[in-house]
Structure formats: C-alpha cells, structure tokens
Amino acid sequence: MTQENQPATPQDENQIIAERRTKLTELRTAGNAFPNTFRRDNLASVLHQQYDEHSNEMLEDDQIVVKIAGRIVLKRIMGKASFTTIQDMGGRIQLYISNDNTGKSTHEAFKHYDLGDIIGAQGRLFKTRTGELSVRVTDLQLLTKSLRPLPEKFHGLTDQEQKYRQRYLDLITNQEARRVFVIRSKVIQAIREFFVTRDYLEVETPMMHQIPGGATARPFTTHHNALDMPLYLRIAPELYLKRLVVGGMEKVFEINRNFRNEGISTRHNPEFTMLEFYEAYQDYCYLMDLTEKMLREVATKVLGTSQVTYQEQIIDFAQPFQRLTITQAIQKFHPEYTDAQLSDHNFLADKLQTLGVTIHTHDGVGGLQLSLFDETTEHLLLEPTFIIDYPAEVSPLARRNDNNPEITDRFELYIAGREIANGFSELNDPEDQAARFQEQVKAKESGDSEAMHYDADYIRALEFGLPPTAGEGIGIDRLVMLLTDSPSIRDVILFPQLRKQS
RNA sequence: GGGUCGUUAGCUCAGCUGGUAGAGCAGCGGACUUUUAAUCCGUUGGUCGUGAGUUCGAUCCUCACACGGCCUACCA
Numbered sequence: 001m002t003q004e005n006q007p008a009t010p011q012d013e014n015q016i017i018a019e020r021r022t023k024l025t026e027l028r029t030a031g032n033a034f035p036n037t038f039r040r041d042n043l044a045s046v047l048h049q050q051y052d053e054h055s056n057e058m059l060e061d062d063q064i065v066v067k068i069a070g071r072i073v074l075k076r077i078m079g080k081a082s083f084t085t086i087q088d089m090g091g092r093i094q095l096y097i098s099n100d101n102t103g104k105s106t107h108e109a110f111k112h113y114d115l116g117d118i119i120g121a122q123g124r125l126f127k128t129r130t131g132e133l134s135v136r137v138t139d140l141q142l143l144t145k146s147l148r149p150l151p152e153k154f155h156g157l158t159d160q161e162q163k164y165r166q167r168y169l170d171l172i173t174n175q176e177a178r179r180v181f182v183i184r185s186k187v188i189q190a191i192r193e194f195f196v197t198r199d200y201l202e203v204e205t206p207m208m209h210q211i212p213g214g215a216t217a218r219p220f221t222t223h224h225n226a227l228d229m230p231l232y233l234r235i236a237p238e239l240y241l242k243r244l245v246v247g248g249m250e251k252v253f254e255i256n257r258n259f260r261n262e263g264i265s266t267r268h269n270p271e272f273t274m275l276e277f278y279e280a281y282q283d284y285c286y287l288m289d290l291t292e293k294m295l296r297e298v299a300t301k302v303l304g305t306s307q308v309t310y311q312e313q314i315i316d317f318a319q320p321f322q323r324l325t326i327t328q329a330i331q332k333f334h335p336e337y338t339d340a341q342l343s344d345h346n347f348l349a350d351k352l353q354t355l356g357v358t359i360h361t362h363d364g365v366g367g368l369q370l371s372l373f374d375e376t377t378e379h380l381l382l383e384p385t386f387i388i389d390y391p392a393e394v395s396p397l398a399r400r401n402d403n404n405p406e407i408t409d410r411f412e413l414y415i416a417g418r419e420i421a422n423g424f425s426e427l428n429d430p431e432d433q434a435a436r437f438q439e440q441v442k443a444k445e446s447g448d449s450e451a452m453h454y455d456a457d458y459i460r461a462l463e464f465g466l467p468p469t470a471g472e473g474i475g476i477d478r479l480v481m482l483l484t485d486s487p488s489i490r491d492v493i494l495f496p497q498l499r500k501q502s
Numbered sequence: 503g504g505g506u507c508g509u510u511a512g513c514u515c516a517g518c519u520g521g522u523a524g525a526g527c528a529g530c531g532g533a534c535u536u537u538u539a540a541u542c543c544g545u546u547g548g549u550c551g552u553g554a555g556u557u558c559g560a561u562c563c564u565c566a567c568a569c570g571g572c573c574u575a576c577c578a
Contacts, residue, residue: 015547016512016529074538081535098535115528128536152513152527154539159513161570173513217577262577263503272578419578450577475578488571489578499569 016149020114024145038120038141041067045090047125048133056127066135068093069120069143071172074153077111083134084110086119087172094134095121106140115153116146116172164496180484183302184492187480188255190298191275200251200277205240207233207257213458214238214397216450217260220270233259238397238471239458241278242426245469246461253277255476266488267418270497273476278426282470284409287423288386291413291472292321295384295479303483310416310482313382321384321413326373329387333380348372362443366391366406381414390424396436396452398424420479423472430462 027033047066051059070086070093081098099107101123113119123137151157156173163170163177170177192202210229212219214236222231237254244252258274279286296317299306306318324332327342341347348368352359357375359368370391381387390410392400398408410424427433437454444451480492490496 014512014529019529074540076537076540077534078537078540079534081537083537083540085538094538096536100535126536128538130536130538132536132538134536149512149528152539154527155514157513159509159570161509162513164570169513215578258578260577263575265574265577266572268577274578422578473578478578501569 017147020145020147020149023112023114024147027142027145034144035141036143038069038143039067040069040088040120043090044068044070044086044088044093047093048091051125051133054125054127054133056131059125059127059133062125064125065122066125067120067122068095068135070118071146072113072115072117072119073150073172075113075115080107082107082110084113086121094128094132095123095137095140096126096128096134097137097140101136101138102140109142110140113142114146114149116148116150117142118144118146161498164490164498165501167494180480180486180492181494183484184480186302187298187483188273188476190301191255191294191476194294194297195251195253195277198251200253200279201249203241203244203249203252203254204256205234205237205244205254207259209234211453211455213452213455214240215258215260216396216452218262218449220259220261235260236274236473237276238473239455241276242466242469242471243458243461245278245280246464246466250280250467251278264497266490267478269477269489269493272489272493275474275476276471278469278471280467280469283425283468284388284411284423284470287470287472288321288323288411288413291421291423291474292317292384298479299483308483308485310485311487313416315383315415315482317384319383321386323386323388323411325389326369326387329381329385330369330373330377333377342369342372362393364391364393364406367393370394378414378419379417382416384413384415384420386411386413395424396440397427397433399427399429400432415482418478419475420482421472421474423470426466426469426471428462428466428468430459433462434459 024033047068051064068086068088070088072084073087073092074085076083081096081100084095084097085092086095097107097110102110120141120143121135121137122139123135126134126136128134151169151173157163157166157169163174167177171181196202208222208224208231209219210231212232212235214234215238217235219232219235222233223229224231236258237256241252241254253275254277255273255275257271259271261270262268264270296306299308299317307314307316309315327339330342331337343365345365345368348365349359352368352371352375355375357371359371363371373387388411389401389407390398390412392398392406392408395408395410398410401407401409408424410422412419413421413423427436437452437459440452441454444453477489477492480486481489484492486492
C-alpha cells in the first residue's frame with residue numbers, strides 16, 4: 001500500500017468515498033488503521049439464543065461481559081448516546097454507546113464511523129425499554145474502515161445484475177440471500193451424511209478429460225501446454241466412477257462440478273454441481289427407493305419439514321413418488337392418445353411435426369414418444385414422479401430391459417415440471433457398450449455435435465468386469481432451487497456466469 | 503440464437519409523448535442519554551448505459567450497440 005490515498009479507479013470515486021478516504025487517512029495518522037488484535041468471544045445469534053428470554057434485571061444482576069465484532073448496518077445517534085446494530089456471520093445485535101460508559105472521546109469517534117465499517121466491542125448485556133437484547137459498550141474499536149457506501153439499509157440491493165456480480169453486497173444486505181446459501185451448504189452436508197452412513201466412499205475424479213464422456217453435451221475445450229494436448233472440461237464423471245466400481249469401490253459418490261458449453265438460462269449455468277453415486281449389486285428400482293428416502297431425509301433435516309413450497313405450489317416429499325412409463329405419463333395428462341397411436345411411428349412423427357418439434361430421421365418409436373413426452377407432459381409433472389422405461393436409443397450407457405431390449409432399466413425424476421435426477425441399471429456388457437459407442441460415433445460423424453466419443457479405455461475396464469451396478473446423477477443446483485423456492489439457478493450459485501461487464 | 507421489458511445520485515425510485523433533472527436512504531453540519539427503517543432543521547452530490555440521428559433544443563422521439571431481467575430454443 002504505497003499509494004493509500006490514490007483511488008484505484010478515479011472515475012469510480014464520488015464524494016462519499018472521498019469523505020471516507022479522508023477518515024482512513026486520519027486513522028493511519030493516528031496509528032494502525034487495520035489492526036488485527038481484537039478477538040471476539042461471542043456471536044450475535046448465540047447471544048440471542050441464550051439471553052433473549054432473560055429479563056433486564058437478570059442480565060444486570062449477572063453482569064455478563066461479551067466481546068463481539070461485526071459490520072455496522074444501522075446507526076442512530078442521539079447526542080450523548082447512540083445505538084448501532086452490527087452484523088456478524090450468524091445475525092445482528094444492537095450496541096449501546098454512550099458518554100457514560102465509553103467516555104466522551106470514544107463516543108465522539110463513533111459518531112464518525114460509517115455504515116459498513118467493521119468494529120469490535122466489549123460490554124455488558126442488558127435489555128432496552130422495548131426489550132431488545134443489547135450490549136452496553138465499554139470498549140469500542142474500529143477494525144476495518146469501509147470506503148464504499150452500502151446499499152440502502154431498508155430495501156437492500158434489488159438490482160439482479162448487481163446481486164450476481166457483487167454477491168458480497170447481496171450477502172451483506174439481504175437476509176434471504178444468506179438463507180439460500182446456508183441451506184445450499186446444509187443440503188450438500190445432508191447428502192454427504194446420507195451416503196457416508198451407508199458406507200459409500202466419496203471420491204474426486206478428473207475434471208479435465210482427454211475424452212469427454214458420460215453424457216450427451218458439448219464440452220468446453222482447453223489445452224495443456226507441457227503435454228501439448230487438448231483437454232475437455234468434464235461434462236459428467238460417470239465413466240470414471242464406473243471404472244472405480246470395476247476397481248472394487250462398490251459404493252462410490254462424487255459431488256462436484258460439471259461443465260457444459262451450452263445455453264445459459266434460469267435453469268442452466270455453464271458450470272453446475274452434480275451428485276453422482278454408484279452401488280454394485282443393485283438395480284434402478286433400488287435407486288428409486290433410495291432417492292425417495294434421500295430427498296425425504298434431506299428436506300426434513302435441512303428445512304424441518306418434508307413439505308416445500310415452490311413458486312406457490314406445495315411439494316410433499318413424504319408422499320410416495322409416482323412411477324409412470326413415458327406413455328403412461330403422456331396418457332395421464334392427455335387421455336386422447338390411444339395405445340395404438342403412441343406406438344405408431346407415422347402418427348407420432350405427424351403429431352410432432354404439427355407441434356413444431358424437429359424430429360431426427362433415425363428416431364425410432366421410443367425416441368418419438370420421448371419427444372412427445374418432453375413437449376406435452378414434462379412440465380406438468382409437479383409432484384415428484386419417476387418416469388421409467390427410457391428407449392435404448394437415447395440411453396447409450398444404460399442396461400437393456402430383460403423383457404424388451406428396445407428399452408432400458410432407467411428412470412428420470414421430475415419435480416415441479418423439471419428433471420431433477422437420472423438413474424439406471426448400468427450397462428456392464430462390454431460388447432454391447434462397444435456397439436453403442438460405435439452408434440454414437442456414427443451419429444457424431446453425421447453431424448450430432450453432442451453424440452459421445454468412443455472411449456476405448458472405458459471398454460477395456462468393462463472387459464475386466466463391472467459388477468451389476470446401479471448409478472444415478474442428481475442436479476444439486478436444481479434441488480437447492482426447489483428447497484429454497486428460488487426461481488433462477490443464478491439465485492443458488494454464488495457467482496453465476498455473466499457476460500463481461502461493459 | 504429469437505422475442506420482449508429495462509438501464510436516471512453510492513442505494514431504492516419519481517420525472518407530464520421534447521424546454522439540459524427530483525424524492526427517500528446514505529454523506530456532511532447542527533439539536534437530541536433507551537433508539538430500532540430513530541426523529542427534527544440545514545446542506546453537498548448527476549456526462550440521465552454508450553454512440554449516432556431528428557430538432558432551435560433530447561432523460562423523453564428514431565436507429566445502432568453494450569449489459570441485465572423475463573419468455574423461448576439446445577440442455578441438467
């Protein structure tokens with residue numbers, strides 16, 4: 001800090017910042033302007049928990065001395081005494097500063113503190129006339145001078161763009177933003193506990209892949225200089241996790257980021273967090289049971305209830321989740337479709353055409369049914385619903401059904417009209433897998449940029465023997481959206497991807 | 503990518519289909535020893551997103567661009 005009085009960006013400066021910069025200069029002259037010797041003993045939230053029920057008489061009798069630190073968020077000066085509210089990681093508490101308790105000079109200095117400054121204080125607990133737990137301050141210290149004015153104290157920050165770009169301001173001023181990210185953390189914690197208590201091993205597999213695989217999506221590309229080799233940011237960890245099951249890690253899970261070079265929307269961020277888990281000697285039916293159990297447990301643990309309200313609609317995780325095939329789901333909401341029509345390639349192709357859906361020439365009946373489902377039914381699945389029996393042609397990594405090789409032992413879970421999870425019995429036949437990779441390569445060559453690559457090492461791993469296994473992926477961001485009633489994925493990602501600021 | 507709405511003081515927002523801008527909070531000065539979005543008096547602060555165009559004159563009308571919200575497409 002050799003140029004402490006030089007603004008980093010002069011055009012950004014205004015009168016308020018200049019004023020505060022002058023105060024900082026005075027602090028530097030008076031001594032260490034950024035001391036790091038104050039140690040707090042208490043948190044606002046804990047003090048409220050412990051003492052909100054105590055009467056003022058009890059508090060005065062007990063003479064409870066506390067040391068607390070935080071950011072000034074409110075300030076009320078009344079001549080010879082002042083109140084201020086500070087905010088720490090757990091909440092807010094009011095401080096009472098008066099000439100009687102701190103001496104006049106400390107109180108006078110406090111009057112020049114600004115909203116946003118970070119202070120440390122020591123004093124005794126008491127209750128004000130209106131019954132608010134407060135600290136009667138005897139010692140007060142400015143710990144960090146804040147140079148920039150905070151957003152307005154009552155409305156907070158409302159500009160969506162600024163909330164995303166300057167999340168720290170959102171977190172300082174908006175209680176709701178903090179709530180969302182605390183819940184997010186607890187959700188991940190609860191999921192981790194759920195699997196760890198079931199003897200799953202948490203692992204981390206590569207984020208940089210030589211062959212992007214495990215999903216149909218366009219990857220980000222990068223380059224390793226020393227190896228002079230192209231690399232892809234992973235689109236899914238699936239193939240690595242199944243290699244680990246081959247290696248004997250029979251219950252594994254990973255919670256980590258995936259990257260997909262596709263559109264951005266209220267439901268899509270280029271990097272998003274995914275839970276994937278695999279368990280040997282189980283099938284997709286077991287996964288559906290496990291998923292229900294997990295969501296029920298996570299919701300109850302984190303929110304204290306199995307019922308959540310998402311955008312005005314109540315979702316109850318305690319109710320058994322429905323299980324419908326693709327055609328059953330279509331017919332449930334659109335009974336006008338007959339069984340015969342739904343298995344008629346020409347009918348489906350015509351219907352989709354009139355709905356304006358682009359269909360691929362290689363689509364079979366199963367693919368067309370899925371397109372019709374996506375177009376007409378998906379968004380209507382508000383209560384948690386498993387959709388089962390996905391066509392093999394769109395499930396290149398899933399095991400074929402024993403009774404019908406055209407479909408796979410696979411499900412997707414829909415809640416509030418959107419996909420939350422995707423799971424299946426894993427394809428562990430290396431020759432079938434090799435053939436399906438070949439089909440993907442063919443699709444890629446004929447222009448499908450999202451089709452999969454042929455992963456020879458993965459086939460080799462399967463040839464050593466993947467035990468019969470069930471595996472599933474759950475989009476954590478979308479789950480957190482549900483549990484926090486957030487309309488946009490950007491509201492549950494601390495720093496969502498935005499364009500470069502102009 | 504397409505459609506649509508928005509961008510005015512540090513923040514939250516007004517601004518009459520055209521005459522170069524206002525309020526509240528924050529700031530500064532003053533009063534006030536239990537306030538709590540403290541109150542009261544006074545006061546500073548603006549390239550009206552950027553760039554063109556129309557006009558005697560543009561925050562306002564036209565066009566382009568930038569960024570963002572929402573809807574939509576690909577997708578999880």
